[in-house]
Amino acid sequence: MLARAQPSVSSGLPPALAAALEGLLGRRFTTSAADREHHGRGESYHAGLAPDAVCYAGTTEEVAAIVRLCAVHRTPIVPFGAGTSLEGHVTAVRGGVCIDLSRMNAVLSVRPEDLDATVQAGVTRQQLNSDLRDLGLFFPIDPGGESTIGGMAATRASGTNAVRYGTMRENVVSLTAVTAEGEIIRTTRRARKSSAGYDLTRLLVGSEGTLAIITEVTVRLYGIPEAISAAVCSFPAVSNAVDLVVAVIQSGIPVARVELLDNTTVRAVNLYSKLALNEAPTLFFEFHGSQAGVCEQAETVEALAADFGALGFIAAADADSRNRLWKARHDTHYAVQALRPxxxxxxxxxxxxxxxxxxxxxxxxxxxxxxxxxxxxxxxxxxxxxxxxxxxxxxxxxxxxxxxxxxxxxxxxxxxLDGTCTGEHGIGSGKIKFMRLEHGPAVEMMRKVKQALDPLGILNPGKVLPED
The missing domain is CATH 3.30.70.2740 (Alpha-Beta Plaits)
Structure with a gap:
């Protein structure tokens, strides 16, 4: 349940730990109230709970050193990227140390011939795509805000392109991570497939910092499509729009994006982003491929839309129109918030x-x-x-x-309906109460994995798994 933010009163770290961390990091170790407050909350409705201190890490080796010190003192650790999470992932429910990875923001290697890249955890998706643009490549996972690649891997993010390109689960090749004992591991090599042992990459993707701290990510890349077009289609009712989407997917039309906005959201978007969309349930489409393929996809969807009572089908082929449309879609959180300030x-x-x-x-x-x-x-x-x-x-x-x-x-x-309590927000602390309802006895297997990898329980405690 939503609660007011907690006051930023530090219970304090063990003096020996504070002295060791300050000796390691200098000014990049802080207990200031402003830093702690900022690192105790994401963009969610959950109460902010400040850590006792913040460490700004610069390398994987520094992260490992911080973890080793915290392990000696059995002090909780909360990883932090951009703070855009929505389910209380970064709240310090038991105090401790927040490790801010945002300064680890180097694109380490891009290999166009292999269609992959290795980046530090603090690189944002916008930063990576800016670096890739001149190579004719892009990274497709697009959850919206200024999310870091490390945070996206930790929460198994997806976003608007997932219908065609998949989620972080399908697009992470390998991880470098720091274990609860402060050991640096690499989960796998860069080969496109492997049968060598347990799939540690998939275990850590979506683990929300509870099993290890992700410091580097190797991701899959894709060629920028020859042609891209978008379209906006409104309907008399949400049910018409949803029925069209089901028909499009079941027909095998390879749409890259299809987003639904209801009446309230369209009204908010019009006011916030200065658009003039019909204030009715609306679908945003995007099509990728060759010129001929994109035209064929758009024409097929337009014909299907007419069968489901579409009130109009407006194409947006030029880049400026498309960018404005998707910027408005990504700003819906703030647009809706502005309806009731x-x-x-x-x-x-x-x-x-x-x-x-x-x-x-x-x-x-x-x-x-x-x-x-x-x-x-x-x-x-x-x-x-x-x-x-x-x-x-x-x-x-x-x-x-x-x-x-x-x-x-x-x-x-x-x-x-055999669905899940969260498609992409993650569990954090906000949806813990649904874990047993969704997974049943499998929660106990997850708990055994947590106990094996984090026996002291210091990695992001109070997240993902319900208490005994």
Whole structure:
């Protein structure tokens, strides 16, 4: 449940640990209230809980040294990238040390012939794509904000391009990470496939800093498509838009992006991004490929859209129009927040099989209609993932309780349809209570993995796994 941010009162580190960290890092070790406050919260509705100190690491070896010192003193460690997480991933629920990896921002190697690159954890996706542009390559995972590649790997991020290019799970080749004992490991080599031992890469992708601290990531790259076009299509009802998406996916049309915005979100986007979209349920499409292939995809989708009652199908082929459209889509969090400036945006997400998308959204729409506060809906619906933004007054207990009930019903509805409690936000501390409901006895296997890799329980404690 949403709570007010906690005051930044440090319980203090063991003096010997503080002295050792200051000796290691100098001014890059700090206990200032401002630094601690900033590192105790992401962009979520969850209460901010400040760490006792912040360490700005510059190398993998420094991260390992910090971890070894913390292990000696059994002090909790919370990794921090850009602070864009939405489920309380970076809150220091048990105090301790925050390791900020944002200064580890070097693109270490780009190998065009192998279509992969190795970067430090603090490199952002925008930075990587800027470096790749002159090579005719790009990294497709696009969750929106100024996310770091390390943070995206840790939360198994996806975003608008996932329907065609997959998520971080499919696009991470190898990781360099620091274990709970302060040992530096590399999870695998760069070969495109391997049968050599356990898949440690996939184990750490999505582990949210609870099993190891990711310091370098090798990712897959793709050639920039010969042609890219976008289109905006509005409908009389959300159900029409969802039915079209299901038809497009089941028809095998290789769309690169398909995003759903409901009426509330379109209104917010128009006001915030100065657009003039029809204030009706709307789909944003993007098509990648050859000139002929892109035209064929767009024409096929336009014809299908007419069958599902589309109110219009407007193409946006030039780069400026496309960029403005997707910038507006990525700014929906702030656009919706601006509809009720003194409110707080409770953002949540679920993901269901594509065949279950229509009934899941239809039932969710009933909750939206009955709510006493505004709720927006957006979604990467091409892969069955959608999000709600609940605009609530955090000082009103009735709104808090209502929002919690809506979120609970949303998750249970998705699970009943063989979906998941989160398609891309992750668990953090915010969705821990749904882990047993989704995974059952498998949670105990996860707990055994955690115990084996982090026997002292110092890596991002209080996240992912429910307490015994």
């Amino acid at each position: 003194n409110a707080k945006l409770w953002s949540t997400d679920v993901c269901v099989p594509i065949s279950a998308l229509a009934p899941c959204i239809a039932q969710t729409q009933a909750d939206i209609a009955d709510a006493s506060f505004p709720i927006s809906m957006v979604g990467h619906v091409g892969d069955g993932n959608f999000h709600l933004g609940l605009l609530i007054d955090p000082s009103d207990p009735r709104e808090l309780a209502e929002a919690a009930a809506i979120n609970d019903r949303l998750v249970r509805r998705a699970l009943e």
